Amino acid sequence: MKGVEFAMFRFFETLVHPYPSGEPKTPPRGLLAFLHYYSRPVLPLLGVMSLLTALVSVAEVVFFSYMGDLVDWLSNAERENFFAEHGASLASMALMIVVGFPLLILLQSLLTHQSIFGNYPMIGRWLAHRHILRQSMAFFQDEFAGRVSQKVMQTALAIRETVMKLTNLFVYVVVYFTGAMFLVGSADPWLMLPLVVWLAGYIGIMVIFVPRLRRVSMAQADARAQMTGRIVDSYTNIQTIKLFADSLREQAYARDAMDTFMQTVHRQMRLVTLMTVTLTVLNSLLLASVAGIAIMAWYFSFISLGVIAVAIALVMRIRFMSDWILWEVAGLFENIGTVQDGINTIAQTPAITDQPNAKELMVPRGEIRFEQLHFHYGKVRDDECHPRVIEDLSLTIQPGEKVGIIGRSGAGKSTLANLLLRFYDLETGHILIDGQDIVEVTQESLRRQIGMVTQDTSLLHRSIRDNIRYGSPHATDEQVMEAARRAHADVFLDTLSDPQGRRGLDAHVGERGVKLSGGQRQRIAIARVLLKNAPILVLDEATSALDSEVEAAIQEQLYALMKGKSVLAIAHRLSTIAMLDRLVVMDRGRIIETGTHEELLRRDGLYAALWKRQSGGFLGEDVGNAADTEKTIVDEA
Structure with a gap:
C-alpha cells in the first residue's frame, strides 16, 4: 500500500x-x-x-x-x-x-x-x-x-x-x-x-x-x-x-x-x-x-x-x-x-552581457594589450573635481612578462584589474588578450583564463576543500592538499573544526570565511589560484594579510607559479614587486613612469619617492640581494 x-x-x-x-x-x-x-x-x-x-x-x-x-x-x-x-x-x-x-x-x-x-x-x-x-x-x-x-x-x-x-x-x-x-x-x-x-x-x-x-x-x-x-x-x-x-x-x-x-x-x-x-x-x-x-x-x-x-x-x-x-x-x-x-x-537587465556571437577565449601565448582606455564608473565627469579613474591608458604586457602596477591610493590600479576581468565595461578603448577583444568573448571563458588573489579575500561558507577546489572543480583531494601545502595552509588545517564536528579540509569557514584569520583566508585564496593554474595571473595585494615570514615562504610558490604566465601584480608594499620584469607607475588614471626597479630609482620620480618613503620596502631587505634570491627561485622553478 x-x-x-x-x-x-x-x-x-x-x-x-x-x-x-x-x-x-x-x-x-x-x-x-x-x-x-x-x-x-x-x-x-x-x-x-x-x-x-x-x-x-x-x-x-x-x-x-x-x-x-x-x-x-x-x-x-x-x-x-x-x-x-x-x-x-x-x-x-x-x-x-x-x-x-x-x-x-x-x-x-x-x-x-x-x-x-x-x-x-x-x-x-x-x-x-x-x-x-x-x-x-x-x-x-x-x-x-x-x-x-x-x-x-x-x-x-x-x-x-x-x-x-x-x-x-x-x-x-x-x-x-x-x-x-x-x-x-x-x-x-x-x-x-x-x-x-x-x-x-x-x-x-x-x-x-x-x-x-x-x-x-x-x-x-x-x-x-x-x-x-x-x-x-x-x-x-x-x-x-x-x-x-x-x-x-x-x-x-x-x-x-x-x-x-x-x-x-x-x-x-x-x-x-x-x-x-x-x-x-x-x-x-x-x-x-x-x-x-x-x-x-x-x-x-x-x-x-x-x-x-x-x-x-x-x-x-x-x-x-x-x-x-x-x-x-x-x-x-x-x-x-x-x-x-x-x-x-x-527584472533589471545585466549591465555586462555577452554578445550574441561571443566565443570562448583561447590563450595560447598570454599577451595583454590595454588600448586607450577611458573609464570613470559612470559618474558625471568634471576635469578638475572628478577626473576619470582611467584616462587614455595604453599598456602592453608581453607573453610571460611580469608587470607590477604601483601608485597612490585611487590611482586606478585595482580598477585596471577589474576592467581586465570585465567586471565593468569600458567607456572607450579596448582590452585584447592574444588579439581577442574581451568584449567579444564569453565572460566565463575570460575569467577561467585569469587567476586572481585580492587583498580583501572572502571565502564561501563551505568547506576548506570546496573553497580551494572552486577554481578547479575536478581536482582530486591529493591535488587540493598539495595546493594547500604550497600555500602554507596545511599548517593550520588540523586545528580547524566547525560546530558540526567537521575537521580539516571538511571544516566550514563561516560566512565570508569569518572563522579564519585574514592571513589564513589569504593562504586559502592563494591555494585556490595555485590549483586553478590559469595562464594569466592577477595579484592585487596578494600577500598583504601575511606576516613577513609566511609571505617570504609563499612568495617562493608565487614566483614558481608565475613561470610561463603573464602577470599583473598590484602592490603598495614595493619590495614584493620590485623584482618583476617591469614596473608601471600610475597616477590619476594615467601611466606616468615605466621601467625596471633600478631604472625608476635613477629617474628619481614618483616611484623613487614612494620607495624612499618605505625606507627600502616594508621587509627591510637589500634590493640587490632580494633580486638575486628571487631570480634564483624563478630560474630553479
Whole structure:
C-alpha cells in the first residue's frame, strides 16, 4: 500500500520540473508578462486545476439543489412509498457524495499540492537566482545582499499566490455565483434581487478598499526588504559593530527600519478593520432580505419549503465565501504588490552581457594589450573635481612578462584589474588578450583564463576543500592538499573544526570565511589560484594579510607559479614587486613612469619617492640581494 501511495505522489510531483534548463533571460517588466514568464512551465496544469475547481463549484451547487429537493420530498412523500419513489435518486446522490466528490477533491489536491504548490515557486527562485548571478558587480555594490535574497524568495512565492488566487477566485466565484443565481432565480426571480444588490455592494467594497490595501502592501514589501537588509548587514559586519562598541547606534539603525515597517502594518490593519465591519453589515442585510423575501414567497404559496432551505443555505454559504473571497482578493493584491516590488530588482537587465556571437577565449601565448582606455564608473565627469579613474591608458604586457602596477591610493590600479576581468565595461578603448577583444568573448571563458588573489579575500561558507577546489572543480583531494601545502595552509588545517564536528579540509569557514584569520583566508585564496593554474595571473595585494615570514615562504610558490604566465601584480608594499620584469607607475588614471626597479630609482620620480618613503620596502631587505634570491627561485622553478 505504501508503495502505491508513494508512486501516486511521485507521479504528480514529477509532472513539473522545478529547474528549467536553458540560458536565463531578463524577465519582462510588465506585471502580466512577468507573471507569464515564470508561469510557463505550469500553465497546462493550471488550466487543468481551473477545470477541476469549476467542477467542484458545480458539485457544491448541485448538492444545495438536491438538499432543496430532499426537503420537498420529505414534506410531501408518504413513508410507505418514499424509498420506492426516491430510492434511486438517493443512492445516486449518496454515491456522488461518498465516492465522486472525494475523488474529485483528491485529484484536485494532488494536482495543486504535489504538482504545483512546491514546484511553482522553485521555478521562480531558480530562474531569478540564475539571472541575478549574471548581474554586474555594480548591481551588488548598490544593493544589500539580504535585500536581494529576500526579493528573490518573496517574489517567487508571491508569483504562485497571485496566479493561483486569480485562477481559483475567478473560476470558483463565477461558476458558484452563477449557479446560485440560476438556482434561486428559477424558483422565484425576486430572490435574485438581494443577490444582485449584494454583488454591487461587494464590488463597491473591493473598489474602495482593495487598491488601498495594494498600495500599503507594496510599501510594506519594500519596508520588509529594507528591514531585512539592515538586519543582515548588521550580522554580516558583526565584527565591526563589536569593534567600535556602538550597539546602541546599531539598534537605532535597525529600529528605524522596523518603525517604518510597523507604520505600514498599522495602516494595513486599519483598512482591514473598516473592511471587515463594512462586509459584515452587507452580509447581514443579504441574509435578512433573502430570508424575508423567501418567507413572504412561501406565505403566498409561490415557493416550497425546499426553495427556502436552498436560499437560506446558499446565503449562509455566500456569507462565509464573501469573507474568504475578500481576504483572498486582499491577499491577491498584497502579492501583486510584492511581485511589482520584486520586478524592480529582479527584472533589471545585466549591465555586462555577452554578445550574441561571443566565443570562448583561447590563450595560447598570454599577451595583454590595454588600448586607450577611458573609464570613470559612470559618474558625471568634471576635469578638475572628478577626473576619470582611467584616462587614455595604453599598456602592453608581453607573453610571460611580469608587470607590477604601483601608485597612490585611487590611482586606478585595482580598477585596471577589474576592467581586465570585465567586471565593468569600458567607456572607450579596448582590452585584447592574444588579439581577442574581451568584449567579444564569453565572460566565463575570460575569467577561467585569469587567476586572481585580492587583498580583501572572502571565502564561501563551505568547506576548506570546496573553497580551494572552486577554481578547479575536478581536482582530486591529493591535488587540493598539495595546493594547500604550497600555500602554507596545511599548517593550520588540523586545528580547524566547525560546530558540526567537521575537521580539516571538511571544516566550514563561516560566512565570508569569518572563522579564519585574514592571513589564513589569504593562504586559502592563494591555494585556490595555485590549483586553478590559469595562464594569466592577477595579484592585487596578494600577500598583504601575511606576516613577513609566511609571505617570504609563499612568495617562493608565487614566483614558481608565475613561470610561463603573464602577470599583473598590484602592490603598495614595493619590495614584493620590485623584482618583476617591469614596473608601471600610475597616477590619476594615467601611466606616468615605466621601467625596471633600478631604472625608476635613477629617474628619481614618483616611484623613487614612494620607495624612499618605505625606507627600502616594508621587509627591510637589500634590493640587490632580494633580486638575486628571487631570480634564483624563478630560474630553479
